[in-house]
Amino acid sequence: MQAELARRRVWDLPTRLLHWLLVALFAFSWWSAENHAMDWHRWSGYGVLGLLLFRLYWGLVGSTTARFASFVRGPRAFFAYARRLLQRPGPITPGHNPMGGWSVLALLALLLVQVGTGLFATDTDGLESGPLASKISYSLSRDFAEVHEISFNLLLALVGLHVAVVLFYWVYKRENLIAAMLSGDKRLPAAPELARLRFEGWRRALPGVLIAAAIVWAIVRS
Amino acid sequence: MKTLPAALVAASCVLALCACNKQPQVDPRIKQVMEQRHEGFEAIGEAFKTLNDAVKSGAGLTEDVKKAAHTIHGYAPQLADWFPPGSGPETGIDTKARAEIWQQPEEFAEKREALAAEAARLAELADGGDAAAFAAQVKKLGGRCKACHDRFRVDRD
Numbered sequence: 069m070q071a072e073l074a075r076r077r078v079w080d081l082p083t084r085l086l087h088w089l090l091v092a093l094f095a096f097s098w099w100s101a102e103n104h105a106m107d108w109h110r111w112s113g114y115g116v117l118g119l120l121l122f123r124l125y126w127g128l129v130g131s132t133t134a135r136f137a138s139f140v141r142g143p144r145a146f147f148a149y150a151r152r153l154l155q156r157p158g159p160i161t162p163g164h165n166p167m168g169g170w171s172v173l174a175l176l177a178l179l180l181v182q183v184g185t186g187l188f189a190t191d192t193d194g195l196e197s198g199p200l201a202s203k204i205s206y207s208l209s210r211d212f213a214e215v216h217e218i219s220f221n222l223l224l225a226l227v228g229l230h231v232a233v234v235l236f237y238w239v240y241k242r243e244n245l246i247a248a249m250l251s252g253d254k255r256l257p258a259a260p261e262l263a264r265l266r267f268e269g270w271r272r273a274l275p276g277v278l279i280a281a282a283i284v285w286a287i288v289r290s
Numbered sequence: 291m292k293t294l295p296a297a298l299v300a301a302s303c304v305l306a307l308c309a310c311n312k313q314p315q316v317d318p319r320i321k322q323v324m325e326q327r328h329e330g331f332e333a334i335g336e337a338f339k340t341l342n343d344a345v346k347s348g349a350g351l352t353e354d355v356k357k358a359a360h361t362i363h364g365y366a367p368q369l370a371d372w373f374p375p376g377s378g379p380e381t382g383i384d385t386k387a388r389a390e391i392w393q394q395p396e397e398f399a400e401k402r403e404a405l406a407a408e409a410a411r412l413a414e415l416a417d418g419g420d421a422a423a424f425a426a427q428v429k430k431l432g433g434r435c436k437a438c439h440d441r442f443r444v445d446r447d
Contacts, residue, residue: 192332193439194339195432202343206336 125276133163359416
């Protein structure tokens with residue numbers, strides 16, 4: 069049985085790049101806000117917004133494992149997977165597992181709330197604001213800032229859960245998800261699902277990059 | 291016999307907690323000043339956003355901008371009355387004012403007066419016709435706000 073294990077492609081390059089760029093910009097956004105480097109904080113936020121917009125595009129037309137339609141599963145699949153969570157080795161899932169898919173959705177949604185509120189937020193002094201704060205009143209803008217802060221705390225909790233689960237897979241299930249997200253490959257036995265995976269290249273990614281960049285550019289200069 | 295001291299410690303801890311949970315006993319006049327202070331700073335923040343928005347969009351010296359500049363000019367001298375002794379964190383009331391305000395009164399007064407002077411200049415420029423000079427003054431005033439906040443305001447939001 070062991071002989072059948074082989075390195076097989078699971079994550080495409082755009083998805084991996086996006087994941088690690090999000091990690092870096094999330095950390096940088098946090099750092100820059102704590103240190104009141106608000107110019108950097110705004111640029112970092114624009115970067116996150118661009119990445120998220122691209123991710124939405126890629127979730128619709130990207131590689132199979134990146135598509136929402138392939139990894140957002142119903143409650144039946146979710147609970148079936150949850151019941152076998154402690155099983156070693158667990159069921160093989162070439163992309164996001166039925167629980168992880170919801171974690172991805174929640175993280176993306178919260179990150180969208182985070183950058184979305186940041187665009188309209190202002191500080192208590194009316195000194196530093198997001199690029200769209202000038203369109204709304206001070207008090208509404210302060211409400212956005214409050215949600216910006218709450219959603220950040222929720223994000224920290226969710227990121228913590230994400231990392232904890234990844235470590236659980238590594239230590240308990242002996243499945244290194246970090247290496248897979250770096251290299252794009254997992255050691256898996258041959259399975260019919262794997263043969264059905266389609267991987268899209270840069271030709272497919274390019275329009276998404278351009279659309280995301282254009283939207284961010286329009287917001288920044290408005 | 292060992293349980294008695296333990297019980298005493300536990301009881302005093304409970305009492306101490308009760309004391310902390312009690313509503314702070316603050317002179318109503320002090321409380322009123324603190325509320326006035328909070329509202330005043332919010333009004334300044336709101337006016338300052340109007341100015342920064344206008345500078346950013348290049349709107350020039352509109353009526354709203356003039357009004358906001360005069361709002362800040364009206365509030366800036368009031369800061370002298372907003373920090374009476376005993377209106378700091380020791381009240382137990384939620385405030386971002388740091389105890390340093392009362393520990394370094396000279397430095398605080400100096401920064402406060404610098405703000406009032408820059409705010410007066412701002413109102414003057416708002417009534418003049420030089421939008422570029424006004425924009426530069428908005429930036430300068432923002433620097434005054436920040437310098438004092440970095441020193442005398444608790445850094446949490």
